Amino acid sequence: MNGVHDMGGMDGFGKVAPDLHEVPFHADWQARSFALNRVMGSAGEWNIDVGRYWIETLPPAVYLSSSYYRKWFLRLERLCLDRGLVSEAELASGHSNEPGRPLKRMPLSGPQAGVAVSRPNHDQPPPAPALFEVGQKVRARNIHPRSHTRLPRFARGRLGTIERIQGCHTFPDAVVESGVVRGEWLYTVVFDSRELWGPDAEDGATVSIEAFEPYLEPAR
Amino acid sequence: MSGSHDHEHGHEDHHDHEHGSELSEMQLRVRALETILTEKGYVDPAALDSIIETYETKIGPHIGAQVVARAWVDADFKTALIADASKAIARLGLQQKVGDHLIAVENTPATHNMIVCTLCSCYPWDLLGLPPAWYKSTPYRARTVKEPRKVLADFGVTLPDETKVRVWDSTAETRFIVLPMRPAATEGWSEEKLASLVTRDSMIGTGFPKAANEVAA
Incomplete structure (x- = not known):
């Protein structure tokens, strides 16, 4: 869903204020x-x-x-x-x-x-061989699901490069939308900052997201 | 008010003053839910105490610092850590078990790495403990992917112009930790002493390790 939680790239929230009084819990x-x-x-x-x-x-x-x-x-x-x-x-x-x-x-x-207490493992058996390989150009799909997705808005429609294949992990979108626990290939996709922010980008920066295969299409 | 204070303790205090109630309202609501869930047999209060104690006293940046110090002294471990951090760290036999899908990314003179989670506040809890308020704050989550150097400036951190910044947005269950560069003039130091140089922020990418002359000889 296009909610306020998806805030990468938003302006107007002010400076980052490092904590002066760090404790695990404040109450x-x-x-x-x-x-x-x-x-x-x-x-x-x-x-x-x-x-x-x-x-x-x-x-x-x-x-x-x-x-x-x-x-x-x-x-x-x-x-x-x-x-x-x-x-x-x-x-x-x-x-x-x-x-x-x-x-x-x-x-x-x-x-x-x-x-x-420990983090569970999120590996799932692959549904099919991975569609993309390291070094391949891909475009993040221009999708706007009403339900849960982990594809941030700032990356949608943007051209990036597959940098790593992280294995096949539980696909969050399917769990939330239909209660189905199934795997999709997960990739690290890196974008040049200029591709994301145009001329307002900082020089020499790149940004990666962890993208499930259904979030991506081959770049044409 | 701005930043972390607005979103953590300061925020609750702030509301308490303004509306006279949020702090006590939250105390009451959390207590009510805990009471109900306990009476129904879903929740064991001893488990709550144990989980809180674990995150307050056992899991914290000292774990990550041990891992970084080992990587600084042991080239084979560093290679294994970069290849598969969960597996490499598991072999260290640390007291607290770390989860899967951990990824260590190495800072070099050419590349400085920063970790963020724009969609929520994913963070390598197993290695660094619970995240600081600023990591979960709206400004950090919103700005880091767009203007990482300006965010670093808020921490008083300036990178050389020729160093490229690489931002890792933690949008899945992979968890990242930065392997910072070993400070100069630390040749021959013990792992323990090296670990004392490793700051929490240096493992997120918003700071550097302490310099050799910042710790007692």
Whole structure:
């Protein structure tokens, strides 16, 4: 979806302000919200792509004015409601009215859960041989899916070069749109900054994205 | 207010002053959801405590710094790291396991690498811990792909004109870490001492390692 989350190249947000007071969490609720997301995310009820989509679909003004962990919390609350894990009445009262239903997977539990947290592997069997090879010119497709995609707007329609083939990974668009977990070839595609930004580009810069094969077409 | 403060602690404080409620509202809402999910048997509060403690005390930039220092002293490890970072790091036998699809990109006098995630805030947690507020901030996510040198200037970093900038947008589940250049005048240093030069920002590409004379002899 063409949402405010897809902000690469936007102007007007000011300077980057390095943090003067760095701590992992700036409030206790941020830490609890983070950990709640990790535990519920391990229950198999949604995957990382679906989780991202439910942040992207926050109202734009809420997205832009909320901190990272507030967005995480709002996502979790909405997903729990959508999946029937909690009810509006329960959220209003702050207590459960009925026992939970079985979850798809046993979520992380116990005092060693932190050690068990790890990034899952995203490899999938290839559906077909890779269409593109390293060094080949490709164009990012001019597509604007209403649902989730990981092709940023700034790259669409632009001419780039395949630099690496990263293997065959779970295709986020299909997971979110139809719940299908399947693989697509993933490439690192590098663009000259001038191709992306025209005469306003900085000199001598290149930008790469990680692009799934359906995002790309051979350059003509 | 601008940048990271606007989007993290400063933001919540700010709203608290302005509307008298966001901070307490978030405390109440998070507590309510945790209570409900716990009462239903979905969530074990001990697991929450353990996850928080892990990210507050165990996983952080010291892990990435160890990897960088090893690459500086061991050419074979560096070759393996560039070829397949997850596999190479797994062989180091670090206490905390790192995930798959990690990619190390090497800075040279010709090329300076910077990592960003324009679509959300993907970050190599396993090696660097949770991202700093500025990495997740709107200005960093919006500007880095368009004007990386101006973003570097916000960090007080200036590159030689002849150095090209390469920005890696983390749009999939591949995760990037920058292998910075080894500082001058560090010949013969131990890995541990070298690791003390490696800053978090130098592994994202928004800074350099400390100079040799910045750490105690």
